[in-house]
Amino acid sequence: MYGPRGQSEGVLLAVRRCWLSAVLRLPLHRFCAGPRSPLGSHQAMAASLGPKPLVAVGQVTSTPDKEQNFSGCAALVRAAARRGACLVFLPEGFDYIGRDSAQTLSLAESLDGDLMVRYSTLARDCGVWLSLGGFHERRADWPSTQRIYNCHVLLDPTGRLAAAYRKTHLCDVELEGRVTMKESSFTNPGTEIVPPISTPAGMLGLSICYDLRFPEISLALRHAGAEILTYPSAFTFPTGSAHWEVLLRARAIETQCYVVAAAQTGRNHEGRVSYGHTLVADPWGAVVAQCSEGPGLCYAEIDLEYLRRVRREIPVQSHRRADLYGTVGLQAALSVP
Numbered sequence: 001m002y003g004p005r006g007q008s009e010g011v012l013l014a015v016r017r018c019w020l021s022a023v024l025r026l027p028l029h030r031f032c033a034g035p036r037s038p039l040g041s042h043q044a045m046a047a048s049l050g051p052k053p054l055v056a057v058g059q060v061t062s063t064p065d066k067e068q069n070f071s072g073c074a075a076l077v078r079a080a081a082r083r084g085a086c087l088v089f090l091p092e093g094f095d096y097i098g099r100d101s102a103q104t105l106s107l108a109e110s111l112d113g114d115l116m117v118r119y120s121t122l123a124r125d126c127g128v129w130l131s132l133g134g135f136h137e138r139r140a141d142w143p144s145t146q147r148i149y150n151c152h153v154l155l156d157p158t159g160r161l162a163a164a165y166r167k168t169h170l171c172d173v174e175l176e177g178r179v180t181m182k183e184s185s186f187t188n189p190g191t192e193i194v195p196p197i198s199t200p201a202g203m204l205g206l207s208i209c210y211d212l213r214f215p216e217i218s219l220a221l222r223h224a225g226a227e228i229l230t231y232p233s234a235f236t237f238p239t240g241s242a243h244w245e246v247l248l249r250a251r252a253i254e255t256q257c258y259v260v261a262a263a264q265t266g267r268n269h270e271g272r273v274s275y276g277h278t279l280v281a282d283p284w285g286a287v288v289a290q291c292s293e294g295p296g297l298c299y300a301e302i303d304l305e306y307l308r309r310v311r312r313e314i315p316v317q318s319h320r321r322a323d324l325y326g327t328v329g330l331q332a333a334l335s336v337p
């Protein structure tokens with residue numbers, strides 16, 4: 001569909017990156033898009049030569065055993081770092097999937113608890129960004145509400161908390177005789193959308209699982225500058241087989257963003273099976289990476305030059321008819337760059 005991508009510009013920038021890389025003995029990808037040049041992130045990326053940022057997306061089968069889950073996730077993160085990924089995504093419930101809400105509540109920790117300290121050390125040791133979707137988080141209101149938050153944590157390669165988004169759409173769903181979920185019975189809804197975060201792979205917009213069904217949040221993030229949307233998930237089998245890929249590709253096409261979706265797969269415990277099908281869709285809607293059965297990783301290069309081309313060729317953002325249906329997402333309490 002598209003011809004070869006231009007590679008004639010930005011030699012100076014490339015030379016500087018190589019030099020920096022040689023001096024610091026670090027792989028080039030660590031300088032994928034940062035530090036931000038005075039040109040701004042878009043121009044800096046357009047001018048860059050060499051490897052495109054590589055992201056890794058993890059698929060796991062979490063159980064109620066937190067220790068075992070951590071070992072499995074840590075092994076995936078280390079493998080991804082060895083392959084040169086600068087950003088690694090793990091799914092909702094990467095920490096654990098409880099058998100029932102009582103167990104789910106009893107295993108929850110705060111962001112400064114032991115588990116996050118271990119993930120922070122892991123991010124630092126591996127020198128990668130970590131998107132940890134769906135951490136079961138106890139906050140200050142725990143004693144009074146006895147409910148937790150479903151928190152998407154983003155750690156930078158120094159192990160610092162770069163952002164925390166708390167799931168705003170809670171999954172209260174009943175498919176008669178097949179699936180019952182009442183997330184609001186043990187979870188408080190988040191109260192805000194988090195502005196996209198600048199990462200070496202691009203501007204990253206955070207959502208979680210069931211949020212995927214609400215195009216409004218993806219449009220709000222897109223308006224606020226997102227280039228990658230991510231939906232760490234634990235979809236059920238009946239809903240996943242009908243809706244998962246369609247929804248993810250639709251969000252990618254509508255927003256002209258990369259969509260990254262790490263997923264739980266397989267039997268989490270006696271009473272629960274997750275759909276899996278971890279995937280990455282590009283801004284054209286093509287599935288460019290996908291996990292097969294069982295735990296594992298898939299990888300995708302993020303090509304922001306391609307993203308800009310798609311946005312230039314089909315400029316849906318400037319074709320919107322706010323006069324007819326309002327500015328969906330634009331009124332969100334987010335700063336627009």
Ligand SMILES: O=C(O)CNC(=O)[C@H](CS)NC(=O)CCC(=O)C(=O)O
Pocket residue numbers: 092093096097098104134171181182183209210213234235236239240
């Ligand atoms: O509770 C945990 O421990 C982890 N969280 C989940 O599994 C959440 C809430 S119950 N699951 C979903 O949102 C599934 C959405 C879904 O399947 C759909 O939208 O079709």
